[in-house]
Amino acid sequence: MPPNHVLIMGAGIGGPALALSLARQGIRATVFEIRPSPQQSGGSITLAANALSALSVCGGQEIYPKVKALGYVYERMGMNDDSGYFYGTLQVGDEKKDGFAAVRIMRTELHKLLLEECKARGVETLFGKKAKEIKQDSKGVNVEFEDGTQVNGDILIGADGIHSQARKHVLLDKAPIPEFSKTIVVNGFVPRSTVITPRPDYEFPATIISPSGFLGAFLVGPKGDKVAWGVNTTVTADKGREGWEEFKRSGEAARLAREDYANIKTEPIRSLLDNMDEKHVQLWVPFRLPILPAWSRGRVGLIGDAAHAMPPNGQGTAMAFEDAAFLGRLLGDEENWAKGPEAIFKHFEKIRAVRLDGVRKMSAKMGENLKKRSDPEGWGWWLKKWAIWAYISVWNRGTIKTNGFMGFDVAKLDAKVSAA
Numbered sequence: 001m002p003p004n005h006v007l008i009m010g011a012g013i014g015g016p017a018l019a020l021s022l023a024r025q026g027i028r029a030t031v032f033e034i035r036p037s038p039q040q041s042g043g044s045i046t047l048a049a050n051a052l053s054a055l056s057v058c059g060g061q062e063i064y065p066k067v068k069a070l071g072y073v074y075e076r077m078g079m080n081d082d083s084g085y086f087y088g089t090l091q092v093g094d095e096k097k098d099g100f101a102a103v104r105i106m107r108t109e110l111h112k113l114l115l116e117e118c119k120a121r122g123v124e125t126l127f128g129k130k131a132k133e134i135k136q137d138s139k140g141v142n143v144e145f146e147d148g149t150q151v152n153g154d155i156l157i158g159a160d161g162i163h164s165q166a167r168k169h170v171l172l173d174k175a176p177i178p179e180f181s182k183t184i185v186v187n188g189f190v191p192r193s194t195v196i197t198p199r200p201d202y203e204f205p206a207t208i209i210s211p212s213g214f215l216g217a218f219l220v221g222p223k224g225d226k227v228a229w230g231v232n233t234t235v236t237a238d239k240g241r242e243g244w245e246e247f248k249r250s251g252e253a254a255r256l257a258r259e260d261y262a263n264i265k266t267e268p269i270r271s272l273l274d275n276m277d278e279k280h281v282q283l284w285v286p287f288r289l290p291i292l293p294a295w296s297r298g299r300v301g302l303i304g305d306a307a308h309a310m311p312p313n314g315q316g317t318a319m320a321f322e323d324a325a326f327l328g329r330l331l332g333d334e335e336n337w338a339k340g341p342e343a344i345f346k347h348f349e350k351i352r353a354v355r356l357d358g359v360r361k362m363s364a365k366m367g368e369n370l371k372k373r374s375d376p377e378g379w380g381w382w383l384k385k386w387a388i389w390a391y392i393s394v395w396n397r398g399t400i401k402t403n404g405f406m407g408f409d410v411a412k413l414d415a416k417v418s419a420a
């Protein structure tokens with residue numbers, strides 16, 4: 001028999017995805033979330049083919065069309081510089097070949113869909129639940145909440161994000177404190193009709209390489225009638241939750257992004273940044289987490305940002321889905337469960353660590369490039385453009401294929417726990 005009841009801490013991205021996977025296999029899952037209601041912030045995110053195939057493992061093939069209906073569907077992203085010169089494309093999905101394109105979707109819409117799917121499958125999701133104490137013994141896990149209620153389960157999965165409470169239970173005094181990454185991601189939106197392009201055949205989504213860094217411009221909404229832009233910028237000190245809210249609300253975040261690109265006078269950068277509504281930008285404040293000594297202790301395991309926060313470059317959501325899909329398959333297998341939760345958690349960590357190491361390195365490299373500044377008059381900038389041209393246009397013949405990175409299929413991983 002697989003587990004009877006799985007407790008999941010955190011109703012963000014990975015928690016509901018895992019609950020969905022378990023519910024579809026007939027395993028009871030209860031998700032408890034510290035916030036009083038679902039999160040209402042976060043800009044638009046790209047779900048590349050790897051994220052969508054993992055989500056489909058959790059939610060079934062029927063979830064992919066639902067995600068597509070909410071977002072903008074595409075397979076390639078143009079790579080241009082600030083003069084409008086087109087270098088080639090980055091392939092982020094291939095529906096014909098792999099079954100999945102990529103979808104740009106509002107994080108809040110994705111979240112809402114996940115919670116609706118969970119509800120339809122009978123998953124109980126409890127909001128406003130702050131754990132006071134987590135206890136475990138050889139038979140199960142007990143969580144006592146600050147409101148005086150309790151819940152018992154066979155295992156507990158900490159899907160409670162970067163500032164995870166479950167991680168403290170797993171690692172005790174070895175639990176690291178996440179460190180502010182000194183990078184923030186600012187996202188703004190403008191109507192597509194207000195964006196000026198340097199040439200008639202200029203296409204979105206596009207990455208724009210400029211002396212101020214890389215600016216991403218994505219189409220949002222099923223019709224692509226809005227353009228979402230995103231820039232990574234440097235801020236030296238953490239302002240704290242309230243401080244960042246104020247930074248966003250006051251328009252300071254928008255002004256910082258605009259200031260970074262003040263020297264770029266060309267389109268579409270100018271119309272993207274000049275036409276934004278300063279008070280309605282979205283902010284993501286990523287933190288760094290060192291590689292953990294372990295992702296589990298006894299009957300408590302970690303997934304997603306709680307186990308391995310990614311550098312700020314668009315793979316955090318995908319990694320949470322991949323984790324949920326793989327752990328869901330491992331837990332649903334009777335033979336695995338007979339070996340015990342510790343063996344399952346160890347197998348999960350062993351296999352996932354290899355993939356995460358590769359994605360972490362690739363994301364860190366890309367993240368650095370996103371915000372690297374160059375002197376527009378200097379040799380460095382010309383050299384950089386030449387290197388990009390050589391890499392995309394010559395080495396990759398106009399299309400960078402990210403097969404191993406965004407074409408990864410979690411369904412192909414070995415979901416049998418090997419004998420210890």
Ligand SMILES: Cc1cc2nc3c(=O)[nH]c(=O)nc-3n(C[C@H](O)[C@H](O)[C@H](O)COP(=O)(O)OP(=O)(O)OC[C@H]3O[C@@H](n4cnc5c(N)ncnc54)[C@H](O)[C@@H]3O)c2cc1C
Binds near residue numbers: 306
């Ligand atoms: C505002 C925002 C914007 C983002 N934008 C991007 C982006 O553009 N691209 C990208 O790749 N990634 C982005 N990310 C990161 C990405 O969303 C995460 O990597 C991904 O959500 C990880 O999923 P997760 O389930 O591990 O954690 P999360 O989705 O963060 O979910 C964790 C959940 O646990 C809850 N929680 C925390 N503590 C407790 C507790 N003690 N008890 C119960 N519940 C608890 C939290 O409230 C939250 O709902 C963004 C994150 C945020 C917050």
